[in-house]
Amino acid sequence: MLDLLSGFVGELRNAGLPVSLTENLDAMEAVKHIPIEDRDAFKYALAATLVKNEQHWRAFETVFEVYFSLRGPEYNVGDEDGNGEFDPESLEEWMSQQMQGMGGRGGGQDMSPEEIAEMLFRALLNADEAMMAAMARAAVTQFAGMEPGRPVGGTYYLYRTLRNLDLDGMLERLVEESSERYEGELSPLAERLEREEFENRIEQLKREIEAEIRRRLVADRGVEAMAKTLRKPLPEDVDFMHASREEMANIRKAIQPLTRKLAARLARKRKHKRRGPLDFRATVRRSLSYGGVPAEPRFRHPRPNKPELIVVADISGSVAAFARFTLHLVYALQNQFSKVRSFVFIDGIDEVTHMFQNEEDITNAVHRVNTEADVVWVDGHSDYGHAFGVFWENFGKDVNAKSTMMFLGDARNNYHSTNAWVLKECQKRARSVFWLNPEPRSYWDTGDSVITEYSTYTDGVFECRNLRQLEGFVDNLA
Amino acid sequence: MTETMFGDLSGVREGLAKVEYLADDGIASVVYLAERLGKPVLIEGPAGTGKTELAKSVAAMSGARLIRLQCYEGLDEAKALYEWNYKKQLLRIQADRGVDAEHEDWVDLQDDIFQDEFLLTRPLLEAISAEDKVVLLIDEVDRVEIETEALLLEILSDYQVSIPELGTIMASQIPLVFLTSNNTRELSEALKRRCLFLHIDYPDLEREKQIVLTKVVGISENLAEQIARVVRSVRQLELKKAPSVSETLDWARTLVLLGIENIDVEQAKQTLHILLKYQSDIEKAAKELTVEA
Secondary structure (H helix, E strand, O other): HHHHHHHHHHHHHHHHOOOHHHHHHHHHHHHHHHOOOOHHHHHHHHHHOOOOOHHHHHHHHHHHHHHHHOOOHHHOOOOOOOOOOHHHHHHHHHHHHHHHHOOOOOOOHHHHHHHHHHHHHHHHHOOHHHHHHHHHHHHHHHHOOOOOOOOOOOHHHHHHHHHHHHHHHHHHHHHHHHHHHOOOOOOHHHHHHHHHHHHHHHHHHHHHHHHHHHHHHHHOOHHHHHHHHHHHHHHHHHHEEEEEEHHHHHHHHHHHHHHHHHHHHHHHHHHHHOOOOOHHHHHHHHHHOOOOOOOOOOOOOOOOOOOEEEEEEOOHHHHHHHHHHHHHHHHHHHHHEEEEEEEEEOEEEEOHHHHHOOOHHHHHHHHHHHHHHOOOOOOHHHHHHHHHHHHHHHHHHOOOOOOOEEOOOEEEEEOOOOHHHHHHHHHHHHOOEEEOOOHHHHHHOOOOOHHHEEOOOOOOOOOOHHHHHHHHHHHOOO | OOOOOOHHHHHHHHHHOOOOOOOHHHHHHHHHHHHHOOOOOOEEEEOOOOOHHHHHHHHHHOHHHHEEEEEEOOOOHHHHHHHEEEHHHHHHHHHHHOOOOOOOOOOHHHHHOOHHHHHEEEEHHHHHHOOEEEEEEEEHHHHOHHHHHHHHHHHHHHEEEOOOOOOEEEEOOOOEEEEEEOOOOOHHHHHHOEEEEEOOOOOOOOOOOOHHHHHHOOOHHHHHHHHHHHHHHHHHOOOOOOHHHHHHHHHHHHHHOOOOOOHHHHHHHHHHHHHOOOOOHHHHHHHHHHOOO
């Protein structure tokens, strides 16, 4: 038990969760008080002592599933007939029992896809959870085609299973069936709710299938190897450029609380610096009432440092996500700056400030930027040189000593001319010029990247590959 | 702790249900552990999901007195821990002076005026020194500055308060401590390390329905089910502020008052402002509900 727990904690640390020694001890202590056969309670006890940040919960859950899924009888909890789930023989036996009940042909392997689909359909319709779990198991046996020792990721098996099940079609059928059941009596709202209920159940089924595949993989490959393949970066560490769709969604979700936190922190920082430098004149004036002794020094009121921000972002395919998140973050912090203007470009450039004004919903605005901004000049491949040239021509006069400029992009210029003089001019006029690059530092200046040429005229180029780095930068900026 | 407040795990859940708080497995386990291990619980989660309510319910269930410390920016030692009642101390000195001013002994006097009698207890000290059973609730701990947070550390780990003039006051019994946070800033590692962590999220469909059924008088099961479903549907949208449990309850009460049995789109739209508090959110939700229809 002790070994198992310390292995578990080690894996959590590998996954990036900060688990301290005391927390580890607490976990050991907590487990003592929990009836070991209650798997849920066991899980929550570990979570309460080891995970201190809600965003780490998913990582924790994954590791937990791998480590404490069915390891021998003492952890094997609450399975209906008490059979070891990943033991294929007993599974088949159990399946065939089920099939007899259904009047099937007997033997899990022989079950036809249609039969599985039919049973699944019924289970989903009646929200029969035990049945759903059983069908998930059957579906994995039937469709995933898992072979021991085959070096393929779990996602591959998941994809194969889901493709065969055709869950979208299943959803349509479910909705139809239920509207038939109520004989068209349902109001539109109720119908919508009914559909969502089914979507929810199907989502649950998908999770069940995923868990099933994982269980079998663990049985096949062993815990450590499996934990390693499942290790995923936390949302704030996910690379913008290589995020999958699900990870993107997670980043989007994480950005909201992040901006709130950042705003609170900045406001607090500002309030704390209540004292400005010594106001010599006022101090002398004040000293008159003490006969010329400067007994009471006076200080200037600090003027909050609210920069005017000009964001110039590349929104071509490769870096679009990065620009989107940065715009999102910057506008969420709008009140920390005296003014924010934003420009987006690919090979043409367009001002998009107005899209953020009078728009309460930033997500909406960012979406509009991607669809409405007029950023294509010739062919829609990044041309930093041309975009900067046009920028200087049209908006260069607006850059003044108060403005802080932020350029976002990977500086991959497709071998066009760079027009780096624009940045030089900007640097002369603006208070500061920064460049954020979403590429890893080691890629800079390889291929068509011309970041060094631009960086000579900036006050700093920052690698900004994930939320954590972005947050750090914005924090220092405001 | 030798004797336990509430038997075993299921005892916790039943006890909480009795005071109309429906706990899920996670909540019940953490409360149970907190009492067994004698550790404070840090509760985090969106606003209006019943964080404060949990502390209150635990107090009600175990028959303990609830001591509440509401945190805010600028909270200091004098308001959270203890304060010397200096007016009374002054009076004491003056009273002495009237009797025999010559035999004034400074050491005696000092011993005299720094005593329990002149100590004003504030919530934290009160919880520590209480003789009866208490539940200490430190509400919205994320609102105090980081420096003030340190003030809590001694209490949370050792259940004691050090007063320079008096010495250390140890707790006669370990109180159950709940800290709540809306997560407006990252709490310090030191604080988190000392606590059990509990994240309360929006409840799932079934639990929300049960909550509505328990808390709203005279609601039918059918309506509760519909309410829970609509709320889940609204929560799936990308909103500035998703409806909380307390807002769900308000909405349910409104619908009951209006005598509505079946929610249709029009009624939902008209009462949406109870569920959502931002105009843009209301518009978005109203649009979503109609488009799909």
